[in-house]
Amino acid sequence: MNTPTSEQDRLLDHSYDGIQEFDNPLPRWWVWIFWACIAFAAVYGLIPGNVLRGPGRIAEYNASLAEAARLHPPEVEASEASLLALTHDSKALVAGKQLFVTTCSPCHRPDAGGLIGPNLTDDYWLHGGKINEIHHTITVGVLDKGMPNWGKMLKPDQVTDVAAYVFTLHGSNPPNPKPPQGVLVPREK
Numbered sequence: 001m002n003t004p005t006s007e008q009d010r011l012l013d014h015s016y017d018g019i020q021e022f023d024n025p026l027p028r029w030w031v032w033i034f035w036a037c038i039a040f041a042a043v044y045g046l047i048p049g050n051v052l053r054g055p056g057r058i059a060e061y062n063a064s065l066a067e068a069a070r071l072h073p074p075e076v077e078a079s080e081a082s083l084l085a086l087t088h089d090s091k092a093l094v095a096g097k098q099l100f101v102t103t104c105s106p107c108h109r110p111d112a113g114g115l116i117g118p119n120l121t122d123d124y125w126l127h128g129g130k131i132n133e134i135h136h137t138i139t140v141g142v143l144d145k146g147m148p149n150w151g152k153m154l155k156p157d158q159v160t161d162v163a164a165y166v167f168t169l170h171g172s173n174p175p176n177p178k179p180p181q182g183v184l185v186p187r188e189k
């Protein structure tokens with residue numbers, strides 16, 4: 001069997017199928033860390049973990065939902081009056097023009113005379129020529145005809161700005177326009 005060694009006194013006095021084992025206790029420092037972790041977990045879970053403090057997880061969840069709803073209001077159809085007011089707002093029109101030139105001109109031409117998309121300066125409209133109808137077309141697009149749904153890609157005030165800008169282009173008579181498409185919608189004065 002075992003040759004006697006200095007460790008022999010820690011040999012446990014059982015033997016399974018001739019196999020004996022030493023009692024190797026964990027070092028004291030390790031055991032202390034182990035107990036300290038358990039104690040810390042209990043304290044951490046109860047106090048800084050907000051289990052006993054704060055409004056509670058349901059109230060916190062509802063507050064987060066309310067905050068999200070505030071940050072992402074549901075899409076509202078802009079009213080005709082508020083859009084018409086923007087057509088007199090030079091800041092909105094400058095922003096709308098800038099957006100039109102960068103985003104819309106590849107299909108509608110920088111002067112909106114029409115290319116892939118229709119002429120936006122004439123009296124003929126496929127989807128309605130009232131300012132709220134123009135805003136609606138820009139927001140939802142005409143996906144199967146190649147007009148993107150800008151409401152998903154632009155911020156709401158960018159869409160209203162560009163709608164106001166488009167509305168002011170009426171009658172600007174760009175050279176060499178695309179032939180009229182849609183129905184005649186005489187502009188109300």
Ligand code: HEC
Nearest residue numbers: 103104107116117118125126127128137142145146147162
């Ligand atoms: C990828 C090409 C493309 C881009 C970019 C594009 N459009 Fe269009 N747009 C179209 C097409 C095509 C139509 C015609 C849809 C149809 O035939 O029903 C259209 C139609 C429209 C109409 C409706 C015209 C009508 O007669 O009723 C408006 C308004 C309009 N676009 C505004 C915009 C604005 C504003 C932008 C930029 C934010 C823009 N478009 C960017 C392709 C485009």
